[in-house]
Amino acid sequence: MDDVAAAIADPVRRQILVMLRERPLAAGQIADRFTISRPAVSRHLRVLRESGLVRDTLVGRRRLYELDASRLAGLIEWLDQFAPADDWERRLDALETEVYRTRRERSRQNATDRQQENTA
Amino acid sequence: MDDVAAAIADPVRRQILVMLRERPLAAGQIADRFTISRPAVSRHLRVLRESGLVRDTLVGRRRLYELDASRLAGLIEWLDQFAPADDWERRLDALETEVYRTRRERSRQNATDRQQENTA
DNA sequence: CAAAAGCGTAACCACTGTGTTACGCGTTTG
DNA sequence: CAAACGCGTAACACAGTGGTTACGCTTTTG
Numbered sequence: 228m229d230d231v232a233a234a235i236a237d238p239v240r241r242q243i244l245v246m247l248r249e250r251p252l253a254a255g256q257i258a259d260r261f262t263i264s265r266p267a268v269s270r271h272l273r274v275l276r277e278s279g280l281v282r283d284t285l286v287g288r289r290r291l292y293e294l295d296a297s298r299l300a301g302l303i304e305w306l307d308q309f310a311p312a313d314d315w316e317r318r319l320d321a322l323e324t325e326v327y328r329t330r331r332e333r334s335r336q337n338a339t340d341r342q343q344e345n346t347a
Numbered sequence: 348m349d350d351v352a353a354a355i356a357d358p359v360r361r362q363i364l365v366m367l368r369e370r371p372l373a374a375g376q377i378a379d380r381f382t383i384s385r386p387a388v389s390r391h392l393r394v395l396r397e398s399g400l401v402r403d404t405l406v407g408r409r410r411l412y413e414l415d416a417s418r419l420a421g422l423i424e425w426l427d428q429f430a431p432a433d434d435w436e437r438r439l440d441a442l443e444t445e446v447y448r449t450r451r452e453r454s455r456q457n458a459t460d461r462q463q464e465n466t467a
Numbered sequence: 468c469a470a471a472a473g474c475g476t477a478a479c480c481a482c483t484g485t486g487t488t489a490c491g492c493g494t495t496t497g
Numbered sequence: 498c499a500a501a502c503g504c505g506t507a508a509c510a511c512a513g514t515g516g517t518t519a520c521g522c523t524t525t526t527g
Contacts, residue, residue: 229358236356237515238349241425248428254474267516269475274514288473288524296429303426305361308368309416310423357485374504387486389505394484408494408503 228301230278235302239263240271244280244294251293253286348421350398355422359383360391364400364414371413373406 234240243257258268272292275281279298284291354360363377378388392412395401399418404411 232356232361236353239515241352244429255472258474263515264517265473266475266518270515273475285523290474294429299426299429303423303430306419306423306426309364309414309419359485375502378504383485384487385503386488386505390485393505405493410504 228305231280231298231302234274234278234280237271237274239268240275243268243271243275243292247281247292247294248296251284251291253289253291255289257292348425351400351418351422354394354398354400357391357394359388360395363388363391363395363412364416367401367412367414368416371404371411373409373411375409377412 235244239261242261246252246257246260254269254272255265257272258265261268272281272283275292276283280295281292282295284293359381362381366372366377366380374389374392375385377392378385381388392401392403395412396403400415401412402415404413
């Protein structure tokens with residue numbers, strides 16, 4: 228998880244991750260979107276690769292990079308221990324509302340079902 | 348948010364944040380829990396202070412540090428854009444279970460309340 | 468098959484970060 | 498009020514990071 232945290236610390240690398248969120252990109256395509264040199268981007272890609280945040284595949288003479296966001300799980304889990312209680316409760320409340328909404332819909336659906344049974 | 352990400356990147360600083368999760372600590376108390384020198388810890392504390400993750404208060408000749416986890420919000424929000432859908436659903440399921448558990452407890456409590464009403 | 472494309476790596480340089488020891492300043496204490 | 502405490506800062510050494518240009522390897526292309 229240490230590698231992931233260090234990788235995230237750099238703004239260029241964070242930007243690359245955002246770019247790859249859409250779809251895989253070749254190294255050159257990524258480099259074109261930055262003002263820094265292509266080798267500099269290449270080294271950022273290496274850091275991301277070694278942290279596991281990114282997987283690369285050789286396609287002809289190009290190298291495609293794709294996101295592997297699963298490696299962020301550890302960091303997210305670590306951060307969760309700092310989520311304040313009332314934030315947690317806020318989430319819980321929001322989800323509780325969601326659950327009730329779902330239950331209301333289920334009830335309405337059941338009522339409809341019963342009416343249809345009567346009609347049948 | 349860049350400051351926060353950089354602050355999080357160091358394992359010593361992450362450990363300090365975990366320590367402060369319990370309660371505020373004086374600089375010396377924090378330093379005692381590390382093998383590195385006290386000035387080294389002091390500088391880590393400065394990084395945390397300047398990133399806003401930590402607030403300090405002078406108390407006599409000691410300096411108490413307390414956590415301010417609210418500054419993590421931006422980073423958490425940024426990370427959320429990479430949370431896969433089924434991870435969100437996993438959280439929802441877990442919280443849904445929590446909601447039902449709470450409701451069961453409330454029902455049991457209500458039942459007890461009614462029994463006590465009968466006794467009264 | 469020679470030339471161009473696409474990328475990574477090497478070598479180098481400047482800057483930053485992290486550790487150390489020495490020191491200074493304000494606060495408590497005997 | 499002098500000594501001890503608590504803590505930050507300064508000065509320094511050194512490793513790591515991030516940028517650059519030059520180069521080389523593999524794959525496509527005309």
